[in-house]
Amino acid sequence: MYVESTGIQVIETIEELQKTLNRNERKDTTVGFVPTMGFLHEGHLSLVSHAKEQNDIVVMSIFVNPAQFGPGEDFESYPRDREKDLRLASEAGVDIVFIPSVEEMYPADGGIRILPGRQADELCGASRPGHFDGVLKVVLKLFNIVDPDRSYFGMKDAQQLAIIETFVRDFNLRTAIVRVPIVREEDGLAKSSRNVNLTAIERSEAPAIYQALQSGVEMFADGANPEAVERQVAEGIIANSSGKIDYVKILAYPELGPVTDDTEEIILACAVKFSSTRLIDNIIMSTKDGTPCSE
Amino acid sequence: MYVESTGIQVIETIEELQKTLNRNERKDTTVGFVPTMGFLHEGHLSLVSHAKEQNDIVVMSIFVNPAQFGPGEDFESYPRDREKDLRLASEAGVDIVFIPSVEEMYPADGGIRILPGRQADELCGASRPGHFDGVLKVVLKLFNIVDPDRSYFGMKDAQQLAIIETFVRDFNLRTAIVRVPIVREEDGLAKSSRNVNLTAIERSEAPAIYQALQSGVEMFADGANPEAVERQVAEGIIANSSGKIDYVKILAYPELGPVTDDTEEIILACAVKFSSTRLIDNIIMSTKDGTPCSE
Structure with missing residues (x-):
């Protein structure tokens, strides 16, 4: 872990994040969680601002999750800017940024997969086979690592949000899911x-x-x-x-x-x-x- | 919830169990979890005794999980004896028995499935297609409901144990898994x-x-x-x-x-x-x- 000059904590390992967020230490302190793939824009910052309103601590993850990209998709060209992300997160009041490597998140693979149900048959699920398997995988891992009271998802990824809400409901995941409205450019284009x-x-x-x-x-x-x-x-x-x-x-x-x-x-x-x-x-x-x- | 004359707490709903085991209330108290399908024998009681040694509170679940039985398997004829189970659990020092109905555990089904990897290709996985999907489903639900520090599994179900260990490792589930040796009858037959x-x-x-x-x-x-x-x-x-x-x-x-x-x-x-x-x-x-x- 290191603390940026701005005071934000940057944590790169699961072990350290879990130690930092240990419930025996944090007691009644509530944690709001904002999972992202980085390259932050006002949409993400809106998630942060909702999380800050409702929780004592805001944790953001920045992880471009290879498991949710298919062959030929844009995993490699997905935009990344760590320094700018840390600055924006810090300015927005994020307390802890979790920014793990791919090796930290996926050191081993025993082949267990989480498959969405009918909700993934349409829309992006039809165009991107396996995409939501990868989303559910990383979401379950992140929820277990962070153990948040509330997790914030943007409504731009509405199918993702619907599937995650179903996952939380049917598997009793220990976080509330908060829907956050789409943020748009002045001309109406959804921020992305x-x-x-x-x-x-x-x-x-x-x-x-x-x-x-x-x-x-x-x-x-x-x-x-x-x-x-x-x-x-x-x-x-x-x-x-x-x-x-x-x-x-x-x-x-x-x-x-x-x-x-x-x-x-x-x-x-x-x-x-x-x-x-x-x-x-x-x-x-x-x-x-x-x-x-x-x- | 009701308290048996023996002092054991019997809880039938998820909401009440989660309220009882809330980490803000239980603070540093550790919870050892013994998931069972009931009809308890010395094998289960050995799980309890290991859990008691290592934790402040022992929670046992008794739930014959329909999701892990295939068509034509023995879900209906699987033996059940609630009163005897409560007596044995109580005598063994279990603090809380969670004994939900099927409706309580599976009120809705959005169709999300957890599929094991190669570890399920052999042994019971080959003979019982879908069995370990159902095991992983109920195990994830129970872990999320109970939020145990340690969970106890018997080595008789060695394939189940191996798959659950992989699930915990690869998805960062928030419980340690403790392997407990097989308990046998005097003539060597594994207790079941x-x-x-x-x-x-x-x-x-x-x-x-x-x-x-x-x-x-x-x-x-x-x-x-x-x-x-x-x-x-x-x-x-x-x-x-x-x-x-x-x-x-x-x-x-x-x-x-x-x-x-x-x-x-x-x-x-x-x-x-x-x-x-x-x-x-x-x-x-x-x-x-x-x-x-x-x-």
């Missing part, structure tokens, strides 16, 4: 570490994604059927950007199954591929009053 | 809740299993190759009982792969089917000095 991999032209086109989603939820609220909405959103994105549609889909949330008469919240979600990066975005909406829930 | 389902004749034949395993490890220690030992053990069991061989196998322990020059411990394990029940037994042995480790 991957946005830096857009070309200038792609960056100027990318707000078309959110605009199309907004008009899509309006159509849905006005009574259009899901397929018509999905088609219209896809057409809006294609017409206004060079992005290729991976998926545009309306599903019940957080079940991620078909919308039925009993569905209380829906998600309109999409993934769009640009030349060297793939962006996701979504709007979650109450079916009762048409209010967006994820913003 | 299922022994009551043997007919009188089968019961009289069943010690042949351990006798055959003992002569097998002697052969192995004398330099016989694994296949020859396996054949001899199977023949010994068949010759001296009406049991049918499910498997007899020598593997490296706890990897449960082939024995190599680097193997430090081996397991000689078998499963034998009688008319209405299937028994397992094993001997774990150091390859260096031929000392049995599981007894």
